[in-house]
Amino acid sequence: MRYLLWLFLILLIITPVAADDHLEEDESGEHLGTLAIFFLILGSPYIMLRRLLVYSRRLDDSNGEFKEHVRRMYHNIRSNMLRLHNYSMLVATGVGLVHGLLLINRELGDTIFGILTLLAMILLSLSGILMYYRFRPVWDNRSARGFTKFLHRQWLLTIIMSITLILHIA
Numbered sequence: 001m002r003y004l005l006w007l008f009l010i011l012l013i014i015t016p017v018a019a020d021d022h023l024e025e026d027e028s029g030e031h032l033g034t035l036a037i038f039f040l041i042l043g044s045p046y047i048m049l050r051r052l053l054v055y056s057r058r059l060d061d062s063n064g065e066f067k068e069h070v071r072r073m074y075h076n077i078r079s080n081m082l083r084l085h086n087y088s089m090l091v092a093t094g095v096g097l098v099h100g101l102l103l104i105n106r107e108l109g110d111t112i113f114g115i116l117t118l119l120a121m122i123l124l125s126l127s128g129i130l131m132y133y134r135f136r137p138v139w140d141n142r143s144a145r146g147f148t149k150f151l152h153r154q155w156l157l158t159i160i161m162s163i164t165l166i167l168h169i170a
């Protein structure tokens, strides 16, 4: 958790400074949006790995060898992949936030889908942090715990985030 906070702090300080360096503020702000997408992609293998496991379990027993192979692979790389998911998605949210703040004064038409994307990312990141670190006050309460897991694991927010992002950059 300590490292995570440092990462966030450094990011929040460095990105606007770096952004000011050589480029016009607006132009560099736009590049940060591309950087956020890069981190979103970097953090997604865990989601694919998990889907692969879930779908392979549904195959019938004639695929036993394949199922066992996937199960073993999942258990071997799960924790590293999940860590990559967490950090990368958090950085994506941080960079997306800075990008949004630099460009928020543009026309509503240019910003509205970006704002929706960012809101979905913030909700996913907050629920992800609560889940991963089993944040006490939430984790001790059964319904709050259930809601947090539901918020993150159902795919609706992720799908909304992806669609609004596509509309934003289209």
Ligand code: HEM
Residues within 6 Å of the ligand: 030, 031, 032, 033, 034, 036, 037, 040, 096, 097, 099, 100, 101, 103, 104, 106, 107, 110, 111, 112, 113, 114, 115, 116, 117, 118, 121, 165, 168, 169
């Ligand atoms: C409060 C949230 C946001 C605001 C206000 C915002 C605003 C903007 C604006 C004004 C532009 C320039 C549009 C144009 O010139 O046509 C832009 C471009 C872009 N935004 Fe956002 N955005 C937000 C969130 C995001 C997020 C969360 C991402 C990615 C995860 C993102 C990715 C991009 C990309 C890739 C571009 C295109 C950059 C380029 O063409 O080089 N934006 N955004």
Ligand code: HEM
Residues within 6 Å of the ligand: 046, 047, 050, 051, 082, 085, 086, 087, 089, 090, 093, 120, 121, 122, 124, 125, 126, 127, 128, 129, 131, 132, 152, 153, 154, 155, 158, 161
């Ligand atoms: C925009 C950011 C994020 C997106 C789009 C996202 C998306 C997802 C999705 C779709 C799953 C479910 C995979 C499945 O079971 O089908 C998942 C799982 C998970 N995410 Fe995220 N996530 C994001 C950010 C985060 C962050 C910031 C953290 C933690 C710091 C996090 C922690 C987790 C954890 C712990 C799981 C595992 C759930 C489990 O296996 O039981 N996520 N994420």
